[in-house]
Amino acid sequence: MPKITLIPLNRVIEVAAGTTILVGATRQGIAITHDCTEGICGTDIARITAGAENLSAKTETEDITLETMDAGPDDRLCCMAKVLGDVTVEIIEEDG
Amino acid sequence: MKVIRGNLKGKKGIPRNGLCLGVHRAGIIERRLAKKLNRPLTIWSLRPDNEFLAYDKADFQDRGLSATDNLDEIDDALIFGVRGAPPQVREEAAKRGLEIVADATCPYVVEQEEAAVKFLELGLNLVMLSDPNHHGIPRIRGIAEKLGRPLFIVPTVAEIEDINLTRNEPIGVIVQTTFWIESYKEIIGALLDRFADVHIRNTACIDSLQRLPVVVELARATDAIVIVGWTEGMTTRMVETAKSCTDKVFEIKHPDDLDPAWFRGAQSVGVIGANETPEWMVEETVNRLEALA
Numbered sequence: 312m313p314k315i316t317l318i319p320l321n322r323v324i325e326v327a328a329g330t331t332i333l334v335g336a337t338r339q340g341i342a343i344t345h346d347c348t349e350g351i352c353g354t355d356i357a358r359i360t361a362g363a364e365n366l367s368a369k370t371e372t373e374d375i376t377l378e379t380m381d382a383g384p385d386d387r388l389c390c391m392a393k394v395l396g397d398v399t400v401e402i403i404e405e406d407g
Numbered sequence: 408m409k410v411i412r413g414n415l416k417g418k419k420g421i422p423r424n425g426l427c428l429g430v431h432r433a434g435i436i437e438r439r440l441a442k443k444l445n446r447p448l449t450i451w452s453l454r455p456d457n458e459f460l461a462y463d464k465a466d467f468q469d470r471g472l473s474a475t476d477n478l479d480e481i482d483d484a485l486i487f488g489v490r491g492a493p494p495q496v497r498e499e500a501a502k503r504g505l506e507i508v509a510d511a512t513c514p515y516v517v518e519q520e521e522a523a524v525k526f527l528e529l530g531l532n533l534v535m536l537s538d539p540n541h542h543g544i545p546r547i548r549g550i551a552e553k554l555g556r557p558l559f560i561v562p563t564v565a566e567i568e569d570i571n572l573t574r575n576e577p578i579g580v581i582v583q584t585t586f587w588i589e590s591y592k593e594i595i596g597a598l599l600d601r602f603a604d605v606h607i608r609n610t611a612c613i614d615s616l617q618r619l620p621v622v623v624e625l626a627r628a629t630d631a632i633v634i635v636g637w638t639e640g641m642t643t644r645m646v647e648t649a650k651s652c653t654d655k656v657f658e659i660k661h662p663d664d665l666d667p668a669w670f671r672g673a674q675s676v677g678v679i680g681a682n683e684t685p686e687w688m689v690e691e692t693v694n695r696l697e698a699l700a
């Protein structure tokens with residue numbers, strides 16, 4: 312099963328292939344701030360520091376939301392990115 | 408006098424430019440399309456006069472974008488604007504064979520419509536917690552009317568009395584996308600007291616959940632608060648929410664509207680923009696207040 316390494320928590324979890332990062336983490340009791348779960352609100356932006364190629368491709372919805380949130384090239388939305396192989400995900404916390 | 412700007416930076420779900428995600432996203436969609444299609448495009452909008460306020464109007468016009476609420480003014484293609492469109496308008500556009508090149512309706516507005524349709528299809532009586540003057544009402548009313556059903560609008564606990572249903576008739580409650588969560592909880596509590604079969608879908612948008620608490624924080628921390636905005640959705644909610652904390656709430660549409668007399672005796676003043684207010688307007692307001700200090 313693919314592994315998600317979550318930083319800065321330093322937790323490694325295993326998820327069934329095709330699970331989103333958000334659902335995978337939630338099932339293991341790890342809370343990631345989120346709202347819509349449909350790739351529109353941008354609250355669950357995370358930076359993929361390794362294994363980006365092991366995530367499902369961005370949909371147009373996710374792409375527009377990432378642009379709306381001024382996201383960087385390595386950023387993804389946890390509710391949209393499905394895990395297909397090992398990834399390392401940095402959860403970006405609110406700085407306000 | 409100390410001037411404090413409401414801190415929206417880094418709030419999840421609020422774009423860095425301080426607009427709400429629905430408005431900023433619609434602008435991105437419209438700009439992407441105008442560039443790609445390279446031909447004049449018309450936005451059908453519930454409020455065409457305001458469609459470009461958040462952006463540079465001249466820039467949009469240069470790119471061949473205009474806005475209207477009259478389908479007669481549209482020849483071939485249109486974009487639905489951020490505030491969405493009632494089903495009757497969508498049907499009429501389809502009947503006329505107009506091409507919908509994009510739907511920039513805020514996804515939270517879409518979710519709210521879907522929740523309304525779902526509740527109505529389940530046979531529930533639709534109750535909407537909302538200011539009756541909100542621009543979103545005609546859309547939801549249009550959806551209910553299409554299905555031949557009433558819509559009960561409840562802005563405060565007092566209007567629950569006006570719902571002419573018996574205790575066991577089922578109700579489906581949705582909420583205006585822009586609504587203060589504390590009022591929401593209060594009204595839901597009162598609905599649970601009065602009705603026995605209550606279905607709830609919280610359709611408040613992320614901007615309400617994030618921006619309004621900042622308004623409260625700012626209103627509590629300062630002697631007076633200036634809200635820069637003009638929308639009857641978010642701006643009105645921000646003013647209402649601030650007024651629940653302090654009497655000194657001033658709503659302006661432009662930095663020119665500031666009146667120094669408002670701040671006499673104030674040690675501190677807070678400034679915050681609404682969901683369609685461009686950053687320069689908030690900055691200019693802060694600068695002018697600092698010059699008074």
Ligand code: SF4
Nearest residue numbers: 427429513515584612
């Ligand atoms: S205020 Fe909320 S519902 Fe309205 S456009 Fe912005 S995000 Fe969408």
Ligand code: FES
Nearest residue numbers: 348350352353390
């Ligand atoms: S939860 Fe809204 S974009 Fe993922």
